[in-house]
Amino acid sequence: MEKYFDIAYLWSALPQLLPYLWVTIYIASAAVIVGSLLGLLLAAAKLSNNKLLQWLANVYTTVMRCTPSIVLLFLVYYGIPAFSENLFGINLQNVHTGIFVVITFSLQFAAMMSEVIRSAYLAIDRGQFEAAVSVGLTPLQAYRRIIFPQALVIALPNFGNGLIAVLQEGALAYTIGFIDIVGKANLIIANNYNTHALEIYIALAVIYWVISIAIEKSFSLLEKAFSKGKQPLKTT
Amino acid sequence: MELINVKFLIDTFFVALSGVPVALLVTCVSLLIAVPLGFFLALTRINEIPVLKNITKTYVSFVRGTPVIIQIFVLYSSIPLILDGILKNYNIDYAIYDVNPLWYAYIIFSFNTAAVLSEVFRSALQTVPKGQLEAAQAVGLTTAQAYRRIIIPQALVAALPNVCTATINLIKATSLGYAISLQEITLRAKVAANVGYNYLEAYMDIFFVYLILCMTVEYLFKLSERRLSRYKSVVA
Numbered sequence: 001m002e003k004y005f006d007i008a009y010l011w012s013a014l015p016q017l018l019p020y021l022w023v024t025i026y027i028a029s030a031a032v033i034v035g036s037l038l039g040l041l042l043a044a045a046k047l048s049n050n051k052l053l054q055w056l057a058n059v060y061t062t063v064m065r066c067t068p069s070i071v072l073l074f075l076v077y078y079g080i081p082a083f084s085e086n087l088f089g090i091n092l093q094n095v096h097t098g099i100f101v102v103i104t105f106s107l108q109f110a111a112m113m114s115e116v117i118r119s120a121y122l123a124i125d126r127g128q129f130e131a132a133v134s135v136g137l138t139p140l141q142a143y144r145r146i147i148f149p150q151a152l153v154i155a156l157p158n159f160g161n162g163l164i165a166v167l168q169e170g171a172l173a174y175t176i177g178f179i180d181i182v183g184k185a186n187l188i189i190a191n192n193y194n195t196h197a198l199e200i201y202i203a204l205a206v207i208y209w210v211i212s213i214a215i216e217k218s219f220s221l222l223e224k225a226f227s228k229g230k231q232p233l234k235t236t
Numbered sequence: 237m238e239l240i241n242v243k244f245l246i247d248t249f250f251v252a253l254s255g256v257p258v259a260l261l262v263t264c265v266s267l268l269i270a271v272p273l274g275f276f277l278a279l280t281r282i283n284e285i286p287v288l289k290n291i292t293k294t295y296v297s298f299v300r301g302t303p304v305i306i307q308i309f310v311l312y313s314s315i316p317l318i319l320d321g322i323l324k325n326y327n328i329d330y331a332i333y334d335v336n337p338l339w340y341a342y343i344i345f346s347f348n349t350a351a352v353l354s355e356v357f358r359s360a361l362q363t364v365p366k367g368q369l370e371a372a373q374a375v376g377l378t379t380a381q382a383y384r385r386i387i388i389p390q391a392l393v394a395a396l397p398n399v400c401t402a403t404i405n406l407i408k409a410t411s412l413g414y415a416i417s418l419q420e421i422t423l424r425a426k427v428a429a430n431v432g433y434n435y436l437e438a439y440m441d442i443f444f445v446y447l448i449l450c451m452t453v454e455y456l457f458k459l460s461e462r463r464l465s466r467y468k469s470v471v472a
Binding site (some may be wrong): 005024051062063065066067068069070071072074075079083086087103164168169170171172182197198200202204208209210211212213 | 240298300301302303304305306307309317390404408409412422435436439440442443446449450451
C-alpha cells in the first residue's frame with residue numbers, strides 16, 4: 001500500500017464534510033438547551049437547604065466528572081433500551097441514535113452547568129437581593145432584574161467553555177454509529193479504501209479549530225457587551 | 237432476556253481492573269513529560285519571548301480547539317508517515333507500523349496535556365505578585381533560585397486544583413486509547429463483552445473502574461493541596 005500525503009484530498013473532503021457540520025451543531029445545541037435546564041435544577045438543588053437534595057446533586061456532579069464521555073455514551077446507548085424493555089416492556093430499538101447522543105451530552109453538560117450557575121449565583125452579593133426587595137421588588141422581580149443579569153456576565157466565559165467542550169465531546173458520537181461530521185469523515189476514509197486518512201482528519205481538525213475559535217471570540221464579545229453596565233462603577 | 241448477567245458483571249470487573257496499570261502508566265508518563273514542557277511553554281508566554289510565544293499560542297489554541305479523538309487520529313496517522321519518511325531517507329530498516337501503541341499513547345497524551353498544563357501554569361504564575369520575584373532578587377537570590385524557592389511553591393497552591401482537573405481529564409482521555417488499540421480499561425472490557433454481546437455489563441464495569449480511579453486521584457490531590465498550603469495557615 002502506497003502511503004503519501006496529498007493535499008488535494010483535504011480540499012475535496014471539505015465540501016463533503018461541511019453539510020454534516022449542521023448535524024454536529026444541532027446535536028450540541030439540543031444538548032446545551034436540555035443540559036442548561038437540567039443544570040439549573042441541579043444548581044437549585046445544590047443551593048437549597050435540603051441536605052438530601054444537596055448531597056444528590058453533588059454526587060451526580062462528581063460521578064459525571066469522573067466518567068469518560070465514551071463510557072457514558074455507551075451506557076446510555078445500551079442501558080436505556082435494555083432497562084426500558086425489561087422494566088416497562090417498551091421497545092426502543094427503532095429510536096434514532098441522535099436521541100441517545102443528545103441524552104448523553106445533556107447529562108454531561110448539566111453537571112458542568114450546575115457548577116457554573118452555582119458559582120455565578122454565589123458571586124453575587126446577598127445585599128443586591130436585599131436591596132432590591134427593600135425598594136419594593138417582589139423576589140421574582142429581584143431575581144429577574146437584579147441577580148440574573150449580573151450572574152449571567154459572571155457565568156458567560158464558563159458557559160462558552162462548556163459549549164466548546166460539549167461540541168468537542170460530541171465528536172465521539174460516531175462510535176455508536178451516528179453520522180455527524182466525524183462519522184462522515186470515517187465514511188469518506190472507508191470509501192478511499194482506508195488511504196489518505198490523515199488528510200481527512202486534518203480537515204476535521206481545522207473545522208473544529210475554526211468553530212472553537214469563533215465561539216471563544218463571540219463569547220468574549222458578548223461578555224464585553226453585557227458588562228457595559230459595570231463600567232461606570234469601576235471608574236469612580 | 238435477563239437484564240443484567242451478574243456473573244459476567246463481576247468477572248468483567250476484574251478484566252477492566254486489569255487495564256488500570258496501563259491507564260495509570262500512560263497517565264504518569266504523559267504527566268512526567270507534560271509538566272516540564274508545559275512549564276517551559278508557560279514561561280515563554282509570561283516572559284514574552286518573541287517567536288516561541290506565538291508558537292505556544294498557536295499550539296495551545298489548536299489543542300484546546302480540537303477534540304482529543306481528532307488529535308489522536310491526526311497524530312496516530314501522521315507520526316508513522318513522518319518517521320517512515322525519515323527512516324527511509326537514512327536507509328534504516330525498521331518496521332515502524334509494529335511499534336507498541338503505548339509509545340503513541342505517550343506522545344499523543346503528552347502533546348495534549350502539555351498544552352492544557354501550560355495554561356494552568358501560566359495563570360498560576362500570574363497569581364504570584366511581581367514584588368515577590370523582585371524581593372527575592374533584592375536579597376541576593378538568582379532568578380532560578382527565586383523561582384524554585386519563592387515563586388513555584390506559591391504558584392503550585394494556585395495551580396493544584398487545575399492540575400487535578402487536567403489529570404482527571406487525562407485519565408478519562410486514556411479511554412480513547414481503543415482508537416490506537418491500546419490495551420487499557422475500556423478496550424479490555426469491550427473485548428470481553430464481544431463474546432456474548434454483554435455490552436451493558438461491560439460498560440457498567442468500565443464506569444465503576446473509572447469512578448473509583450478518578451475519585452481516588454481527586455482525594456489524593458485534595459490531601460496534597462492541604463499539605464502544600466500549610467504556609468498560608470501560619471499567616472492567617
